[in-house]
Amino acid sequence: MDKKVLSKEGKEVKTIQLDDSVFNREVSDGSIYHAIRNELANLRVGNASTKTRSQVAGSHKKPWKQKGTGRARAGRKQSPVWVGGGISHGPQPRDYGYSLPRKIKRLAMKSLLSLKTKNDTLIVLEDLQVGKGKTKTLNEILKNIIPAERAVLIIRDEDQMVKRAGRNIPWLKSLSYNRLRAHDLFYAKQVVVLESAALKLNEFYGDAKKSTTTASA
Secondary structure: OEEEEEOOOOOEEEEEEOOHHHHOOOOOHHHHHHHHHHHHHHHOOOOOOOOOOOOOOOOOOOOOOOOOOOOOOOOOOOOOOOOOOOOOOOOOOOOOOOOOOHHHHHHHHHHHHHHHHHOOOEEEEOOOOOOOOOHHHHHHHHHOOOOOOOEEEEEOOOOHHHHHHOOOOOOEEEEEOOOOOHHHHHHOOEEEEEHHHHHHHHHHHOOOOOOOEEEOO
C-alpha cells in the first residue's frame, strides 16, 4: 500500500510503499489483548508481603496452661486468632511476569499498526534533525502535524537526539521500531512514524525485502 509522507510543515511531499502484511493486514484482537496483558504483568511489582505465625517476633511461651482455667486452649501469641499475630494465607513476594510466544507478540504489533492505519491515525513523517536534542524544536514540529494529545513517535535506533528531545513532552512516547510496546500503541490517539523507521518496520515485521519511495504527483 502507498502512504503519503508529510514534511515538517505538515505538507505532503512524496509517497512511501508500506508492506501490506504489516500495515494493512487483518487485525487480531486476541493477540493485542495478550500482548498488553503480558506487558502489564511484567511491569507489576509483586512486593506485597505478610508474616506468617512463624515469622512474627515474640515469645513462644504458652499464654496459660492447657486445662483448668475455663478459657479456650492457646498455644502461643503468634497465632492468627490473636491481635498482633501472624496472617493466614496472606500475600507473599512473587513475580507476576511471564514470557509471551514470539509469534503472538509480532502478530500483535502488526495488528496494531494495521489498526492505526485503518483508523487513519498513523502518519508517516519525513526524517527529522533535532540539532542538539532540544525539546522545543521537536514540540514545534509535532504541533504542525498532530494535536497535543497522547501520541507515539516511532524512530530508528540511531535517532538518539530525537528520543532525547521527546523525553520532556508529557503526551509523547518515543519508541524504536524494534522495541514497540503494545500498550502505548493501542492507547495512542496518533502514531507518527519517521520515514526511515517505516522502511525498517517493513523489513523487521514484513515479508517484503525492500520498499521504495517515489515523488508525489
